[in-house]
Amino acid sequence: MRTRTLSLALAATAVAATVIPDAAATTADIVRWGPCSPKAASPGKASSPGRAAPPRLECSTLEVPLDHRDPDGRQIEIALSRLASEKPSQRRGVLLTNPGGPGISGLGYPVALAASKLPQKVLDSYDVIGFDPRGTGRSAPVTCDLTPAQRNRGNLPPYAHTAADVARQAGGARTIAEQCVTSKTASMVPHTTTANTARDMDRIREALGEPKISYLGGSYGSYLGAVYTTLFPGRGDRIVLDSNLGPGGYDVTAMRSIARGLEDRFPDFAAFAAARPEYGLGTTPRQVRATFFDLAKRLEAKPVRGVDGTLFRGLTFDRLYSDASMPSVAEMWQALDRDRPLPPDTPPSMEAMENSMAARFYVICGDSRWPGTVREYQRDVAVDRLRYPMLGGSAASIGPCAFWPGERTEPPVRIGDRGPSNVLMVQNERDPGTPLARAQELRRAFGKRATMVTADQGGHGVYPFGRNTCANDAVTAFLVTGERPARDLACAAEPGK
Numbered sequence: 001m002r003t004r005t006l007s008l009a010l011a012a013t014a015v016a017a018t019v020i021p022d023a024a025a026t027t028a029d030i031v032r033w034g035p036c037s038p039k040a041a042s043p044g045k046a047s048s049p050g051r052a053a054p055p056r057l058e059c060s061t062l063e064v065p066l067d068h069r070d071p072d073g074r075q076i077e078i079a080l081s082r083l084a085s086e087k088p089s090q091r092r093g094v095l096l097t098n099p100g101g102p103g104i105s106g107l108g109y110p111v112a113l114a115a116s117k118l119p120q121k122v123l124d125s126y127d128v129i130g131f132d133p134r135g136t137g138r139s140a141p142v143t144c145d146l147t148p149a150q151r152n153r154g155n156l157p158p159y160a161h162t163a164a165d166v167a168r169q170a171g172g173a174r175t176i177a178e179q180c181v182t183s184k185t186a187s188m189v190p191h192t193t194t195a196n197t198a199r200d201m202d203r204i205r206e207a208l209g210e211p212k213i214s215y216l217g218g219s220y221g222s223y224l225g226a227v228y229t230t231l232f233p234g235r236g237d238r239i240v241l242d243s244n245l246g247p248g249g250y251d252v253t254a255m256r257s258i259a260r261g262l263e264d265r266f267p268d269f270a271a272f273a274a275a276r277p278e279y280g281l282g283t284t285p286r287q288v289r290a291t292f293f294d295l296a297k298r299l300e301a302k303p304v305r306g307v308d309g310t311l312f313r314g315l316t317f318d319r320l321y322s323d324a325s326m327p328s329v330a331e332m333w334q335a336l337d338r339d340r341p342l343p344p345d346t347p348p349s350m351e352a353m354e355n356s357m358a359a360r361f362y363v364i365c366g367d368s369r370w371p372g373t374v375r376e377y378q379r380d381v382a383v384d385r386l387r388y389p390m391l392g393g394s395a396a397s398i399g400p401c402a403f404w405p406g407e408r409t410e411p412p413v414r415i416g417d418r419g420p421s422n423v424l425m426v427q428n429e430r431d432p433g434t435p436l437a438r439a440q441e442l443r444r445a446f447g448k449r450a451t452m453v454t455a456d457q458g459g460h461g462v463y464p465f466g467r468n469t470c471a472n473d474a475v476t477a478f479l480v481t482g483e484r485p486a487r488d489l490a491c492a493a494e495p496g497k
Contacts, residue, residue, distance in 0.1 A: 031207045033058035033082055036107075057111055058082045062207050064134075066191050068199045069409075078200055079138035080131045083110035087124040093237060094210055095126035095479070096201060098133070100219030100243075102194070102250065103360035105137035106130045113216075118464045121480045126214065133224075134200055135185075135192040135359040142188050144180040144358040151350040151357060157397035158310045159300070161385070163378040169398050170374050177403035180361055190409045192362035194249060198228040198413075205235060214479065218242035218461055219434055222425075223249040226415050226442065229449075233419030238479055241425045242462050246438035247415040247445040251368040252401070254438065256380060259388035259395040261432035262317045266292075266390065268430060268458040269316075272326045279330045280337070292316070292390065295336060304336050306347055312336065313391055315346065320432050321460040361400050368412045370401035377402065417447030424478045425450050426471055430458035443488070451484045456493035468494055 036059035059082075063075040085091040099109045110128040118128075132139035144150075153172070160166045181189055201224075205213045214237040217225040222241040227249070229236040245254050270285035282288040300309030307315070315332065319325040328343050335342045350357075371377060377398040384392030423446055427439040436454065443452045453475070455468040462468070463475040470491035478484050 031060045031062055031080060031204075033060050033084075035059070036081065056083060057108075058084065059107070061138075062204060064200045064203045066140075066188070067409075068196060076134060076140035077138075078131055078134060078140075078204070079107055080129065080204065081107045081110060082130075083114060083123070083128040085124055085127055090124045091127065092125050093127075093212065093214060094129050094205075094208055095122070095214045095216055096129045096131070096204065097215070098131075098217040098221030098224050100217075100221050101136070101356075101360065102133065102220050102363035103136055103356040103358070104220075105132050107132055107137065113464065116464050119476050119480075122476060125480055129204070129208070131200075131204065133197045133359075135188055135362050136355065140185075140188065141355045142180075142185040142192060142358050142362050143183050143354060144176060144361060145183050146176070146179070146354045146357060148351070150176060151353055154311075154314065154350065155357065155360065156310065156314045156394045157399055159296075159313060159391075159393040160381045160397045161393060163382070165393075166378045166381055166397050167374050170402070173398050173400050174403040176361070177365070177400040180358060180365075180400065181405055183358075185358075189362060189366065189405070190407070192359070193366045193409075194224055194227050194363060195231065195367075195410060195413050197224060197363075198231050201228050202232050202235060211235070212237040214238040214240075216240045216242070216463070216479075218463075220245065220250055222434070222442070226423075226446075227413045229419060229423060230413055230415055236420075236422060238482060239423045240463070240475055240479065241423060241442075241450075242427075242475075243431055243434045243460055244425055244427055244439035244442050245434055246441040248412065249367055250364045251412075252370045254434075255364075255399075256384055256392075256396045257435050257438050258317065258433060259384050259391040260437065261435040262320070262391045263388050264430045264435055265320050265432040265458050268323070269320055269326055269329060273330050273333075276330065279334050281330060281333055291333065291337075295333060299336065304339050305342055307336060307342070310394060311347060313394060317391055317432055320458075323459055365401035365404035366408070369406075369408070370399075370404065372402055372406075374398060374402075415442065415445045417445070417449050419449055421449050423450035424475065424484050425452040426462045426475055427452060427454050428457050428459055428462055428466065429454055431460050432458075433460045451486075451488055453485060453489045453491060455491045470494070 036057050060080050061077045064078055065071045066074040066076050097109050098106050107130050109130040134140055135142040157169055212235050215225045222244040225239055225241050229239050270288040273279055273281045273288045274283055274285050277283055281291045296309045296312055299312050319329045331343050332346055380396040381393055384396040429436050443450055453471050455462055455471040457468050462471050468491050474485055
């Protein structure tokens with residue numbers, strides 16, 4: 001029974017077709033591009049017979065050290081893709097990309113960006129490079145041997161109303177952590193970190209023969225880019241960080257902050273639903289909010305069509321990443337209220353998400369230390385359940401990171417203001433997944449290195465997916481000309497777009 005699921009969009013922007021490299025296209029020490037073999041229309045799904053790889057996308061692999069402290073030791077393969085510039089005279093370099101996660105394939109991301117109207121001036125200026133980060137997809141994939149029930153549990157702990165609810169979840173969280181660190185890929189545990197993925201990125205830069213790389217990363221990819229430009233400040237050209245995590249990356253603070261993110265974002269949906277009485281969810285934003293809590297309470301007492309209170313909260317959060325999903329959220333609420341058939345892919349299938357979930361655990365648990373006692377999570381839940389009642393009882397509760405091995409190969413990377421002033425941050429004001437408050441913390445950490453553009457709109461992901469032309473134009477100008485706003489820029493809402 002799929003009662004405690006949350007989609008991986010918890011930390012990722014949308015990704016288009018995923019492709020894998022043909023064996024003939026791989027080499028040990030340089031990048032030789034070749035045709036891409038099709039894998040799936042989206043990460044984790046079986047390929048369709050006869051499905052062609054996206055046109056013009058090329059693939060390869062590159063060997064990198066498992067442990068960068070031992071460059072001549074065991075090697076792992078990193079899968080790469082390239083959407084090459086068709087204007088060699090205008091090409092200025094490569095634009096390395098990451099769609100978020102962690103645990104999300106990036107091979108198809110260049111095509112997703114192009115399909116999302118990445119401006120032609122940008123496509124002409126760069127070879128757009130995608131890759132699967134280590135541990136993910138086709139790049140030395142990791143596992144936690146997650147059972148179907150554990151996969152269906154998803155990335156969000158069940159909503160905890162009491163301290164006893166937190167304590168009851170500790171056993172399952174401990175079991176998952178033990179499975180990860182005793183799996184057949186357990187040797188990857190100490191090395192599957194954001195810092196090592198950033199080091200892989202520099203190996204990619206070197207293999208491509210580029211003195212510097214430009215970068216476009218969103219969500220978790222914002223932290224990956226921040227770590228790269230911190231570790232290699234002289235090797236970054238134009239760095240764009242979209243939908244930003246705080247300077248601690250995907251740590252316990254980031255996990256708890258998604259509860260604030262939903263509170264920031266929900267008024268947009270409440271206004272949408274209240275203006276459409278046909279949904280029957282309330283005629284004022286306050287009534288729509290009351291309907292949320294009423295439905296959550298009823299579903300906790302008696303799930304409807306496989307959806308309980310935790311999954312209802314999680315699906316609402318997840319699908320408010322995009323304005324385009326608001327009708328489906330309203331339809332889902334209406335169907336649950338009246339026990340009618342749910343919209344398609346509700347609940348979403350987690351059958352093929354084992355690697356994605358495992359890679360996420362490896363990275364977020366390995367990057368930083370999380371609280372290690374049940375008591376600490378009980379305290380955090382008590383605070384956040386009152387402060388952010390829509391999601392606080394879940395986002396602050398206990399997960400596998402509480403039981404991760406205490407040893408770390410290195411401390412977290414400290415993001416600071418040392419290095420060239422070549423970072424452009426872009427951020428929606430009402431982002432559920434990476435709230436504005438955390439982006440502002442990263443901005444302060446960067447100091448003179450960064451300029452930030454905020455857009456008065458909701459949702460997760462600004463460039464090029466959002467509709468705010470002021471914010472989009474600022475990113476395009478930076479990538480094409482190198483010109484940033486002279487100071488932090490607040491872009492006004494653009495109604496009707």
